Amino acid sequence: MKKYTIKDIAKLADVSKGTVDRVIHKRGKVSTKALEKVNAVLNEIDYKPNLLARSLKNTKEYHICVVLPDYKEDSFWLPCYEGIQEAINEFASFGVFIEPFLFNPNDVASFVTVNNKVLKLSPNAVLLTPLFYKETIKIATSYAASNIIVSKFNNQLEIENTTNFVGQDLFKSGRVAASLMKIIVPNNSNIAIIHIDEDFNNAIHMQEKEKGFRAYFNELKESNYQITTYGFKNIDLKEKINHVLNLNKNLVGIFVTTSKTYSVAEFTKGKDIKIIGYDLLNENIRYLKSNHIDFLIHQNPKKQVYLGLTYLVEHLLFNKKIPAKSLLPIDIVNTENLETYLEN
Incomplete structure (x- = not known):
């Protein structure tokens, strides 16, 4: 049955x-x-x-905190928040209290403040977006000292005092983007890698994507692709993009390492430049449909957070072992298969 x-x-x-x-x-x-x-x-x-759920609720309750960027500051995180709400509804009857805490993704101090607030609550577990590398190391150590389980999602950091990671292999993600770029630009072209709005030295996710992208082209035999990296703030992106285009008349491809791919597409309209970026934001979808973005790599943030919470719940309730790493598929989206992702 x-x-x-x-x-x-x-x-x-x-x-x-x-x-x-x-x-x-x-x-x-x-x-x-x-x-x-x-x-x-x-x-x-x-x-x-479910009698088991009822009996569990009557004996012990668990508290899980989710620390993630504020979706009002960056819409990429909205599906994550929706995934948290689904998990709250799904696991409430098991006596599991799931609580989201939002920080400003552009403010390191906000990240630290929110985590310190969570630390004082002494939850059983924390699902964390480790957006800032140095600060994550410190806060993970503090959580461990208080016997709080720490899991990570979205940003693949190899650090101590954390239990698992849910998300994509970011290095391979960069390689996938490079393989797509090679298909759609001429041999030995000029290509730009653009990081937007984050401190590159403290943002491992952007570093890994760039490493994978460059590694792919470096391994090609008898190739002479010219790849240049730029780091821009979104506030002055138009001026910076125009400067790059004027400086490099032969630029034919751009790889954007964040979900703000639409910002680059907006300022390169009318140019014969291929663009590859990340995530199914409404703005990105609009430019994908109009062929100003060629490919988007879908990171499935909603599934990341829901799966991360499921592992923690099953561990707390049933002592089920949490996998050290759960890597999601690297989905490639273009105009031909976009509708299937939107339907789901």
């Missing part, structure tokens, strides 16, 4: 998982229509409440 999850029931009833949770556990308000739809499905599948 199939075991139905709240997610399965929500899909069958065409309602949210939170609605199903409220119906099953008889808490909160639910519309009459939604109640009837959920109950119809429950009757059809002969659903039995």
